[in-house]
Amino acid sequence: MLTLADGNLPEVVSALRETLKIVSRTPVNIAVTGDSGNGMSSFINALRNIGHEGEASAPVGVLKTTQTCACYLSPHFPNVVLWDLPGTGCATESLENYLMEMQFSRYDFFIIIASEQFSMNHVMLAKSIEDMRKKFYIVWTKLDMDLDTSALPEGQLQQIIRENILENLQKKQVCEPPIFLVSSFEPLSYDFPKLRDTLRMDLIKNRCHDLLQNLSHTCEMAINDKATFLRKKITTQSLHDACGISDADDLAVCLKAYQLFFGVDDESLWQVAQRMGRTFTDYTNIMKSRDVQGLNKRDLRLTWMTCTVLRAFLSLLRYIPWLGDHIIHYFRRMKQIYLLEIVAKDTKTILRKVLEDSIIPQ
Structure with missing residues (x-):
C-alpha cells in the first residue's frame, strides 16, 4: 500500500472508503x-x-x-x-x-x-x-x-x-x-426492528470481511517494513538521515519524528477524523504513544530506561574511554527502538480502528 508506505494515512482512508463503496454493491x-x-x-x-x-x-x-x-x-x-x-x-x-x-x-x-x-x-x-x-x-x-x-x-x-x-x-x-x-x-x-438493524450491519460486515482481512494484513506488513527500515537506521546511527532527528537523546523529538514517519502525527489524525466523520479524540485516546510524559507514567520499561538513577549512571560512563561510549550508545539505541515499536503498534491500532469505522455507519 503505497500511501501508507509514504506515511500518508489520510490518503489511505480516502482510498479505503472508495474501495468500500464498490464492495458495498x-x-x-x-x-x-x-x-x-x-x-x-x-x-x-x-x-x-x-x-x-x-x-x-x-x-x-x-x-x-x-x-x-x-x-x-x-x-x-x-x-x-x-x-x-x-x-x-x-x-x-x-x-x-x-x-x-x-x-x-x-x-x-x-x-x-x-x-x-x-x-x-x-x-x-x-x-x-x-x-x-x-x-x-x-x-x-x-x-x-x-x-x-x-x-x-x-x-x-x-x-x-x-x-x-x-x-x-x-x-x-x-x-x-x-x-x-x-x-x-x-x-x-x-424483535423485528432490532432484526432489521442487526441484519443491515451484518450485511456490511459480510461484504467487507475478506477485503478488511486482506487490507489489515497488507497494512500491518507495510508498518512492519517501515519499522524494520527505521530500526536499521537506529542501529547504524543514521536517524538524522531517515527522520531528521538532530538530538537522538531527546525522546520527545524522537516520538514526534516517529509519529510523522508513520503518519499518526496530530495533523494527519485530524485529517483522518474529518474524513471518517469521527472526532480527533476517537483516535488519539487509543494511542499509547500520545506524548512522552504520559508514556513514561504508563510504561514501566520506558520509565526504567529514563529514570534518574540510570541517567546518572550513564553520565558517569562518559568518563570511561571507549567502553563508556559503547554502553551509552547501546542504551540510547535500546530506548529509540523500544519507542519505535510502541509507535508502530499504535499505528496498527489506529489502522484497525479506521478499518472498523469504515464499515460502521455513523
Missing part, C-alpha cells in the same frame, strides 16, 4: 429456511415491508405454498437477494438431501425460521450452516399467536422460548447465534 444471497409451515414466506414479506396480499409478495397459506426456490428483492436491503426455500421435508426425504438440493453452498447468509417448536431439523440446519462457517440467525415467528394462547407474561414467555432454542442447540454444540422473536404480522413490534 456486491450482491448478497440470503437463504430463508426452516420446517414446512413455519412461515418463511410470511417472514420474507414482513422483512420487505410488503403486505401478504401485495402483487410482489411471496405466496402464503396454511398449506405448504413454497415448492421450489423463489427469490425476492427489497429496496430496504439494496443488492440483497432473499431466497424463499421450500421447507425441510417438503421436497426431500432427508436433511442431507435437502442441503444438496437447495445448494446451500451458494448462499452467503442464512435465516432459520421456527415457530411452535424448535425441532431437530432446525438444530441440524444450524449445525450444517455453522460447519460451512457462514453466519445465520434464528427467527421465531408467530410470537403474537404464542402470546394469545399463553397465560404467561410476555417477558417470561420470550425467555422460555429463547432458553428452549439454546438448550437444543447446545445438544449439538452449536454456538449461540443471534435469536429474534417476531411476528410476521406485526413487523414493527417485538
Whole structure:
C-alpha cells in the first residue's frame, strides 16, 4: 500500500472508503429456511415491508405454498437477494438431501425460521450452516399467536422460548447465534426492528470481511517494513538521515519524528477524523504513544530506561574511554527502538480502528 508506505494515512482512508463503496454493491444471497409451515414466506414479506396480499409478495397459506426456490428483492436491503426455500421435508426425504438440493453452498447468509417448536431439523440446519462457517440467525415467528394462547407474561414467555432454542442447540454444540422473536404480522413490534438493524450491519460486515482481512494484513506488513527500515537506521546511527532527528537523546523529538514517519502525527489524525466523520479524540485516546510524559507514567520499561538513577549512571560512563561510549550508545539505541515499536503498534491500532469505522455507519 503505497500511501501508507509514504506515511500518508489520510490518503489511505480516502482510498479505503472508495474501495468500500464498490464492495458495498456486491450482491448478497440470503437463504430463508426452516420446517414446512413455519412461515418463511410470511417472514420474507414482513422483512420487505410488503403486505401478504401485495402483487410482489411471496405466496402464503396454511398449506405448504413454497415448492421450489423463489427469490425476492427489497429496496430496504439494496443488492440483497432473499431466497424463499421450500421447507425441510417438503421436497426431500432427508436433511442431507435437502442441503444438496437447495445448494446451500451458494448462499452467503442464512435465516432459520421456527415457530411452535424448535425441532431437530432446525438444530441440524444450524449445525450444517455453522460447519460451512457462514453466519445465520434464528427467527421465531408467530410470537403474537404464542402470546394469545399463553397465560404467561410476555417477558417470561420470550425467555422460555429463547432458553428452549439454546438448550437444543447446545445438544449439538452449536454456538449461540443471534435469536429474534417476531411476528410476521406485526413487523414493527417485538424483535423485528432490532432484526432489521442487526441484519443491515451484518450485511456490511459480510461484504467487507475478506477485503478488511486482506487490507489489515497488507497494512500491518507495510508498518512492519517501515519499522524494520527505521530500526536499521537506529542501529547504524543514521536517524538524522531517515527522520531528521538532530538530538537522538531527546525522546520527545524522537516520538514526534516517529509519529510523522508513520503518519499518526496530530495533523494527519485530524485529517483522518474529518474524513471518517469521527472526532480527533476517537483516535488519539487509543494511542499509547500520545506524548512522552504520559508514556513514561504508563510504561514501566520506558520509565526504567529514563529514570534518574540510570541517567546518572550513564553520565558517569562518559568518563570511561571507549567502553563508556559503547554502553551509552547501546542504551540510547535500546530506548529509540523500544519507542519505535510502541509507535508502530499504535499505528496498527489506529489502522484497525479506521478499518472498523469504515464499515460502521455513523
